[in-house]
Amino acid sequence: MARGCEHPAGCHTGEVPTLASATVGARLWLLIEYTGAWPSRLETLELPGKISELVRRALERGIRPQLIRRPGRRTRPQEQGIRVLVGYAAGPNPWLASGVVAGPDDLDLDALVAGVVPESCILEDEPVFLVCTHAKRNVCCARIGLPLARSLAENLPDRVWETSHVGGDRYAANLVCLPHGIFYGSMSQAAALAAANAYRSGEVILDRYRGRAGIPEPLQAVEHFARAHTGECSVGAVAVESSRTDGDVTEAIVRIGDVRLQVVVEPSAFTAPCGTASACAETITTYRLVSLDRLTPVRYATPALA
Structure with a gap:
């Protein structure tokens, strides 16, 4: 059964801070096109056999599985196989690849790992x-x-997919930019287009930026x-050289160019x-x-000449 919208109204308007809320366990991605009904949780494996097996194998390897479908389409001509996209979002050189496979045995997920x-x-x-859109x-x-x-x-034909749960319901609508795994939350249509165009130019926008998965x-x-x-604002310009945590406090050395x-x-x-006359409220952990x-x-001192 679908859950109601139990979060405060401000969660979806940008009033609630979104920073540092991207899904931590999502460095490797498997996107599987499936236009049938999506279960509330993929890990229950309540899906057709081949789709379920792909999800199971991904979960075993620490790969994040997502069901995807084209916006506005609930049915489409059946292809001879399953359309998949695999993403390697770790490190400075992430990549995304696509293919159509006959079944789970035709997709080498160990290669992705x-x-x-x-x-x-x-x-x-x-x-x-x-x-x-889950x-x-x-x-x-x-x-x-x-x-x-x-x-x-409509603005980015063939580059946009509806997807199953990505984490952070309170930040709906959620936008994920691959291959880097850049997360945005509480997005309006205008904000989403601005964020997508910035990412296509190799940049991020801090407004409603959740972080990198x-x-x-x-x-x-x-x-x-x-x-x-x-x-x-360049996507790959910020590098954490070192960090240490003492209790709740985290200290890091960050390099940005020569700085x-x-x-x-x-x-x-x-x-x-909560946006109502009642006394309800939600406490959210941010930073x-x-x-x-x-x-x-x-x-470094220049050595003296002999």
Whole structure:
């Protein structure tokens, strides 16, 4: 049974902070086109045999499975096989590849784990955008996500997919940009198009930016505050050189070009009003900046001439 929209109204308008909320366990992706009914949870394997087996094999290997379908289409001509996309979102050189396979045995998921394109797939040269529309998981994802997906697809034909749950129902509508695994939340149609166009240009927009998937939440927060301080928007320009955690406090050294920053963050509670006359409210864990300092570059003395 689909869950109602139990989160405060402000969660879907950008009033609730979205930073450092991208799904941590999503460095490897398997997208499976399936236009049939989506179960509320993929791990229950309540899907046709071949689809269920693909999901099972992905879960066994730490790969995040997602069901996908084209916006506005619930049925389409049956292909001779299953359309899949595989994504390697780890590190500085992520990639995305696609193919049509007859069944699970024709897709080498161990290659994906090793960072290699499976033989049955070919590399994609354009990014792909996922919009969560998983009504059986949360009705808000469908109510807000469906029109957004259709609108975005009109501007970016063949690059947009509806998808099953990506994590973070309170941030519906959710947008994921692959191959990097960039997450945005609480998106309007205009905000989604701006974020997608920025990503196609190799940039991120900090407004409603949830972070990059596969990275611990404190380091997502570190990246966010480093970008906000420097104005750096290039997708791959921020690198965490080192980090350490002491209790709830995380300290990291971040490099942005020739600049090195010491960034310290800690969890912070945000209480969102429910938007009604009742006393209900939801407390959301986010992050606050404790300190940010620019480090002096190390300078080496020039040896004296003999």
